[in-house]
Amino acid sequence: MSTRNAGLILLLATLITTLLILTLGSLPVADALRATPVAEGHTELEPQGLLRLAGLVKPLLFMGFSGGLTLLILKGSNSLSRMRKNRRS
Amino acid sequence: MDADLSPTPSRPPKTTNTTRRNWQLDVLLFVVFMLVSAPLTTGIPLHEWLGLVIFAPLFYHLVWHWKWVAGVFTRTSRKLPPHTIFAKWFNLALFFMMLLAGVSGLMISEALLPMLGWMVGPDNFWLTVHKASATLMMLLIGLHLALHWPWILQRLKRQPTGGTTR
Numbered sequence: 001m002s003t004r005n006a007g008l009i010l011l012l013a014t015l016i017t018t019l020l021i022l023t024l025g026s027l028p029v030a031d032a033l034r035a036t037p038v039a040e041g042h043t044e045l046e047p048q049g050l051l052r053l054a055g056l057v058k059p060l061l062f063m064g065f066s067g068g069l070t071l072l073i074l075k076g077s078n079s080l081s082r083m084r085k086n087r088r089s
Numbered sequence: 090m091d092a093d094l095s096p097t098p099s100r101p102p103k104t105t106n107t108t109r110r111n112w113q114l115d116v117l118l119f120v121v122f123m124l125v126s127a128p129l130t131t132g133i134p135l136h137e138w139l140g141l142v143i144f145a146p147l148f149y150h151l152v153w154h155w156k157w158v159a160g161v162f163t164r165t166s167r168k169l170p171p172h173t174i175f176a177k178w179f180n181l182a183l184f185f186m187m188l189l190a191g192v193s194g195l196m197i198s199e200a201l202l203p204m205l206g207w208m209v210g211p212d213n214f215w216l217t218v219h220k221a222s223a224t225l226m227m228l229l230i231g232l233h234l235a236l237h238w239p240w241i242l243q244r245l246k247r248q249p250t251g252g253t254t255r
Contacts, residue, residue: 006151006158007148010148010151010152014188017184017185018188021192022192025196033213036213051129052130054129054130055130056123056126056127058127059122059123059126059227060123062224062228062231063227063228063231063234066228066229066232066235067238068231070231070232070235070236071238074235
């Protein structure tokens with residue numbers, strides 16, 4: 001399959017998914033959420049100086065947590081399967 | 090189609106350039122993703138612009154790995170190993186989450202859309218969706234990186250020597 005076809009398929013998939021996502025906005029649950037006042041918007045996010053770097057903490061923490069946990073699970077399952085293999089042989 | 094269906098590329102790439110090109114794009118994608126995920130660091134206008142711009146390297150990332158994508162989606166799950174089936178659905182979820190965060194971000198845009206003359210008001214629904222999908226995406230990206238960790242480590246070790254490859 002050529003790159004052009006891949007790009008077109010991807011673009012089509014993106015458009016369809018975007019339309020599906022936009023329909024979420026007309027669900028009853030969306031109206032219920034809209035009825036509640038906006039507690040926290042983006043406008044108050046104006047940190048100064050070094051405090052700006054604090055914004056990187058959350059993504060690093062979340063990515064580190066899920067990535068580290070996955071690596072631990074993979075390591076555990078690998079050593080488990082190696083143990084089973086050794087026991088069999 | 091003879092596609093490599095393992096989650097990490099197990100077969101040597103055709104050229105050094107392909108591997109280096111993929112690595113450079115992935116690093117770029119990671120840096121932009123980190124910046125997009127930190128609106129406190131970048132400020133809202135840059136956060137919104139980067140949120141739009143990130144789709145370009147993301148699309149290239151997908152197109153350059155299209156052989157794998159087409160391979161896993163044109164075969165029945167019975168013919169695929171379990172870890173590839175997991176990678177298939179996981180990557181689909183990641184793509185959906187990326188779009189969800191992008192579209193919901195546009196719906197609460199405070200800088201990008203107003204600059205283009207399209208005013209959108211504060212909307213608690215899209216704000217909730219945006220925050221939830223962005224947080225979930227951070228977890229999914231961490232998992233995505235962990236699944237490709239051997240390749241990342243390999244590239245990190247080779248990079249100072251100019252990216253010579255297998």
